[in-house]
Amino acid sequence: MNMVKRIAVFGSTGSIGKQALEVIHNNPDKFSVEILTANNNDQLLIEQALEYNPNIVVIADENKYPNVKDALSKTDIKVFAGEDALEEVAALDCYDVMLAAIVGFAGLKPTLKAIESKKAIALANKETLVVAGDIVMDMAVENRVPIIPVDSEHSAIFQCLVGETRNRIEKIYLTASGGPFIGRKTNYLVNVKREHALQHPNWEMGAKISVDSATLMNKGLEMIEAKWLFNLQPQQIEVVVHPQSAIHSMVQFEDGSIKAQMGLPDMKLPIQYALGFPSRIKNDFPRFNFKNYSTLTFEDPDLKTFRNLGLAMEALEKGGNLPCIMNAANEIVVYAFLKNRLGFLEMTDVIEKVMADIPFISNPTLNDCFESDGEARTLAADLIQL
Ligand code: NDP
Numbered sequence: 001m002n003m004v005k006r007i008a009v010f011g012s013t014g015s016i017g018k019q020a021l022e023v024i025h026n027n028p029d030k031f032s033v034e035i036l037t038a039n040n041n042d043q044l045l046i047e048q049a050l051e052y053n054p055n056i057v058v059i060a061d062e063n064k065y066p067n068v069k070d071a072l073s074k075t076d077i078k079v080f081a082g083e084d085a086l087e088e089v090a091a092l093d094c095y096d097v098m099l100a101a102i103v104g105f106a107g108l109k110p111t112l113k114a115i116e117s118k119k120a121i122a123l124a125n126k127e128t129l130v131v132a133g134d135i136v137m138d139m140a141v142e143n144r145v146p147i148i149p150v151d152s153e154h155s156a157i158f159q160c161l162v163g164e165t166r167n168r169i170e171k172i173y174l175t176a177s178g179g180p181f182i183g184r185k186t187n188y189l190v191n192v193k194r195e196h197a198l199q200h201p202n203w204e205m206g207a208k209i210s211v212d213s214a215t216l217m218n219k220g221l222e223m224i225e226a227k228w229l230f231n232l233q234p235q236q237i238e239v240v241v242h243p244q245s246a247i248h249s250m251v252q253f254e255d256g257s258i259k260a261q262m263g264l265p266d267m268k269l270p271i272q273y274a275l276g277f278p279s280r281i282k283n284d285f286p287r288f289n290f291k292n293y294s295t296l297t298f299e300d301p302d303l304k305t306f307r308n309l310g311l312a313m314e315a316l317e318k319g320g321n322l323p324c325i326m327n328a329a330n331e332i333v334v335y336a337f338l339k340n341r342l343g344f345l346e347m348t349d350v351i352e353k354v355m356a357d358i359p360f361i362s363n364p365t366l367n368d369c370f371e372s373d374g375e376a377r378t379l380a381a382d383l384i385q386l
Contacts (some may be wrong), residue, residue, distance in 0.1 A: 004029070004030060004031060004032050005030060005031050005032075005096045005097055005275065006031075006032050006034045006094065006095040006096045006097070007020070007024060007031050007032065007033055007034060007035075007095060007096070007097050007098075007099060007275060008034055008035035008037075008089075008090070008095040008097070008098045008099065008114075008119075009021065009024075009033060009035065009036050009037070009099045009101065010035070010037045010086070010090070010098060010099065010100055010101060010102050010107065010110055010111075010125075011037060011038070011099075011100070011101035011102035011103065011107070011124075011125070012036040012037060012038060012045065012048055012101070013038040013039075013041040013044040013045055013048070014101055014102075014103060014206050015204065015205050015206045015209075015267075016099070016101035016124045016150065016206075016267060016271065017036075017099070017101045019267050019268050019271055020099050020101065020271050020275070021033070021048060021052065022268060023268055023271050023272045023275060024052070024275070025052075026283070027272075027276075027281060030275075030276065030281065031275060033052040033053075033054045034054050034055045034056065034094050034095040035054055035055065035056045035057070035058070035089055035092075035094070035095055036048050036049055036052065036054050036056075036057045036058075037057065037058040037059075037060065037086060037089070037102070037110075038057075038058075038059055038060065039059075039060045039061055039102075039106075040059070040060070040061035040063075040064055042059055042061075042064040042067045042068050042071075045057055045059055045068060046067070046068055046071040046072065049068075049071075049072055049075070049077050050071075050072075050075070053075070053077065054077060055077070055078065055094050055095075056077065056078045056079075056080065056089055056092070056094070057072070057077055057078075057079055057080070058079075058080045058081065058085045058086055058089050059079070059080075059081050060081070060082065060083055060085075060086060060106075061081070062081045062082050064081070065079065065081035068081075083106075083109075086102075086109070086110040087109050087110050087113045088113075089110075090110040090111070090113040090114040090117065090119075091113050091114075091116070091117045092117075093117075095119065096119065096120065097119065097120045097121070097122055097275060098110075098111065098114040098119050098120070098121050098122065099122045099124065099150070099271070099274075099275065100114070100121055100122065100123050100124055100125040100128065101124040101125060101150070102125055103125065103127070103206055103208050103209070104125075104127050104208065104331050105127055105131055105327065105328065105331060105373055107125035107127060107128050108125075108127070108128045108131055108132060108136075111123070111125060111128050111136070112132075112135075112136065112139065112366075115136065115139045115140050115143055115145050115147075116139065116143065118143050118144070118145055119145065120145060120146050120148065121140070121145060121146070121147045121148065122148050122150050122271070122274035122275055122277075123147050123148065123149055123150055123151075123274075124150035124151065124271075126151055126221050126222060126225040127221065127327055127331075129224065129225045129228045129229065130221050130224045130225060130323045130324070130326075130327045131323065131324045131327055131328075131369055131373065132324065132364075132366060132369045133224065133225070133227065133228030133323075134228065135365075135366050135369070136228070137228050137229075137231075146277075147229065148273075148274040148277050149225075149229055149270070149274065150267075150270050150271055150274045151222060151225065151270070152248045152249075152265070152267060152269075152270045153174050153175060153222055153226070153248055153249040154222070154225060154226060154229055154249070155248070155261070155269075155270035155273055155274065156175075156247075156248035156249035156250070156260070156261035156270075157172055157174075157226065157229075157230060157249050157250075157251055157261075158229075159261045159273065160249075160250065160251040160259040160260070160261055161230070161251060162278075164251075164253070167253050167254065168253070168254050169230065169232065169236065169251055169252070169253065170236070170252045170253055170254050170256075171235075171236045171237070171238055171251075171252045172226060172230065172232065172236060172237055172238070172249065172250065172251050172252070173238050173239075173240050173249060173250040173251075173252070173258075174219065174222055174223060174226060174237060174238070174239050174240070174249050175239075175240055175241075175242040175245070175247050175248060175249050175250070176216065176219045176239050176240065176241050176242065176301060177200075177201060177202050177203070177213070177241075177242070177243055177245045177265075178216075178241045178243050178301075179200065179201075179213040179214045179215075179216060179218075180196065180197065180199050180200055180201055180213075180214050181196075181197075181214055182241065182243060183302075184305070185305055186305055186345060189305065189344050189345055190343065190344065190345050191344075192214075192343075192344040193340070193344075194337065194338055194340060196214075197210060197211050197214040197215075197337070197344065198210045198211070200213055200214075201243075202245040202265045203245075203265055203267065205267075207338055208331070208334050208335075208338075211334045211337060211338065212330070212334065214344075215306060215308045215344070215347060215348070216301060216306035216308055216309040217308040217309070217311075217312060217330055217351075219239050219301065219309055219312070220308060220309045220311065220312020220313065220315070220316070220326075221312060221327070221330075223237050223239065223312060223313065223316050224312065224315065224316050224323050227316060234313070234316045234317050237316070239300075239301050239309070240298045240299070240300070240301075241298070241299045241300065241301050242296065242297065242298050243297060244293055244295075244296055244297065245265045246262055246263075246288070246293050246296055247260045247261070247262050247296065248260075248261050248262065248263065248265075248270075249261065262288060263288050264285070264286055264287075264288050266285060266286075268283075268285065269285065307348045307352075308330075308347070308348050308351065311326060311348065311351055311352060311355060312326060314355070315355070318360070319362070320360055320361050320362040320363065320364060321358075321360065321361040321364040321368055321369060321372040322355060322360060324364070324369045324372045324373055324376070325354060325355055325358045325372050325373075325375075325376040326351060326354075326355050326376075327373075328354075328372070328373045328374075328376035328377045328380065329350060329351040329354035329355065329376050329377075329379075329380040330347075330351055331377070332350075332376075332377050332380035332381055332384070332386070333346075333347040333350045333351060333380060333384070334347065336384045336386060341384060341386065342384055350380055350383050350384060351380075353379075353383060354376050354379050354380050354383070357379060358372060358375050358376050358379060
């Protein structure tokens with residue numbers, strides 16, 4: 001029997017959300033759209049709602065509610081607004097899988113609610129695991145909820161681990177494209193502006209993750225994400241810079257054997273894999289041609305220049321609330337950088353200071369995470385004078 005999976009796309013107006021809707025559109029016999037959510041892009045949310053006819057839409061920005069409500073008044077689609085509505089809707093029975101594709105800390109609460117409500121999670125929102133990975137994964141185990149990664153590196157590792165449940169991982173290699181400024185030094189980076197940072201060589205992504213890729217913070221967030229997803233120790237996670245992005249990540253087992261997952265860099269593939277799991281879905285995406293890749297290269301990341309990655313490694317190592325603090329400071333500095341209020345390299349200085357100043361908690365509760373997040377944001381904003 002072919003069951004249609006009912007999908008809730010949280011963050012449907014974003015880069016991942018839009019690509020997920022394409023995947024769903026191409027597989028109407030496998031997926032239906034039940035929930036769509038946006039922050040303030042009411043126009044796109046309305047268009048998506050009219051096209052996909054979900055059960056429910058949520059616009060987080062309450063000021064946009066009248067527009068959305070009016071535009072959908074001739075349909076049966078229920079419209080909700082506000083941050084709390086995201087959580088309330090995440091707890092409803094009308095869907096099977098949440099695609100967690102909200103960017104940043106804002107994705108945490110709805111995802112927790114979905115796990116509590118025993119929904120499978122296709123997880124793009126890596127910040128959820130950076131902020132409260134321990135708590136999120138425990139809750140997932142308790143509720144017997146699968147967390148299937150969408151991030152391409154983690155999807156790669158997840159795919160390498162299929163059929164290996166009894167075999168210990170010796171280490172994983174997280175591949176990194178190196179971002180748009182690979183090979184550059186601080187004398188160049190000091191002048192980098194928003195427009196440069198938003199141009200990624202291999203992937204087209206939302207603004208925040210594009211800046212994170214340019215600073216290598218993204219790879220640091222991914223190391224922490226990997227720790228929780230695959231239950232690893234920090235020393236089992238190694239970053240290798242691989243600018244061709246052909247290998248999406250690798251797992252090395254105890255016999256020294258290494259499995260890699262490869263393909264063209266296209267987020268639709270890991271999105272499709274996560275939504276379709278455990279089945280692979282036939283598609284007509286362009287195929288990888290080895291002859292177009294005569295050389296695949298691998299090198300260590302430049303931690304001296306891209307200090308954010310070093311800070312993330314420190315957070316990974318120390319654990320506790322430090323990743324949460326780092327994440328909050330990072331969200332504030334990226335926002336300030338995107339508004340041209342802070343220089344590229346200054347972002348790191350602010351994150352470092354916030355990590356040093358906010359009190360460390362080794363075993364934070366969820367409430368501690370919320371508090372540390374708030375304190376770190378306030379301090380970062382003060383330092384930048386936002
Ligand atoms: P985008 O910025 O393109 O989209 C973010 C989505 O979240 C939008 O729908 C946005 O709504 C919504 N949103 C933003 N802030 C809030 C908020 N406060 N409350 C509710 N909704 C909010 O991001 P991406 O799609 O690039 O990334 C989404 C997540 O996936 C991130 O965590 C990222 O790290 C991860 N990811 C992304 C990849 C990519 O290729 N893009 C690859 C791997 C992981 P609106 O449009 O109205 O602002």
